[in-house]
Amino acid sequence: MDAVAALEGIEALPFAVAIRRSATLYIFVNAAHILSIGIIVGSILPLDLRLIGLFRRVPVEVIGPFLSHAAAIGIGMAIITGFCLFSARPVEYAGNPAFLTKMTLLALGVANAALLHLTPQWRVAVKGGPLSLRVRLSGLLSLAIWTGAVVAGRWIGFLLE
Known part of the structure; x- marks a missing residue:
């Protein structure tokens, strides 16, 4: 199966059809997405600021x-x-540079967090020990990545036709 056929298969899923047909459902799903972004930013950014x-x-x-x-x-x-x-x-999203940028930044943000949480330096930090350079740099990188992901996410709608 090629990529376009896979994307068309996703587009044909019952919930995808329902979202396209119902403005109300779209609004609620979009609002839930915005809320989840608020949870991410509201938790990651304060932690990153503390880490730096x-x-x-x-x-x-x-x-x-x-x-x-x-x-x-x-x-x-x-x-x-x-x-x-x-x-x-x-199909439209898969060809949108802002969407692709957001997905890349999301993957980098999750990878950065996962790698940090696997380090002994993180375990030391959450036990009250000193914040190592590795932890501080991870926090700084995280700030940049998640800010970029939010900007790219807002950019998506401006590039869709």
Whole structure:
């Protein structure tokens, strides 16, 4: 099966057809997607700011695990709702440079977080130890990636015909 046929298959899924036919359903799925993005940004950015050295009175061992879990929930929700939105017009989205940029940044953001959480430096940080250069750089990279993903996401609609 070629890529276009796979995308057309996604477009034919019952929930994709329902989203295209119902403005109300589209609005609710879109709102849920925006809410999930809010959860991601609302948890990742404060954590990243703390990791790069701001808000030093806030202990990483307290906020690190909590905000990481909140971000993971937001990412899960964003993937589900984003796929639903994508399914309504997959051929158009697959050719949209902003969409492709957003997907690349999303993958990089998740990979950065996963790699950070696997390091001994992260385990030290969430046990109250010092923040290593690796942890700080990961926070800085995360800030750039997730900000870029939000910008790319907003850019998508401007490039769709």
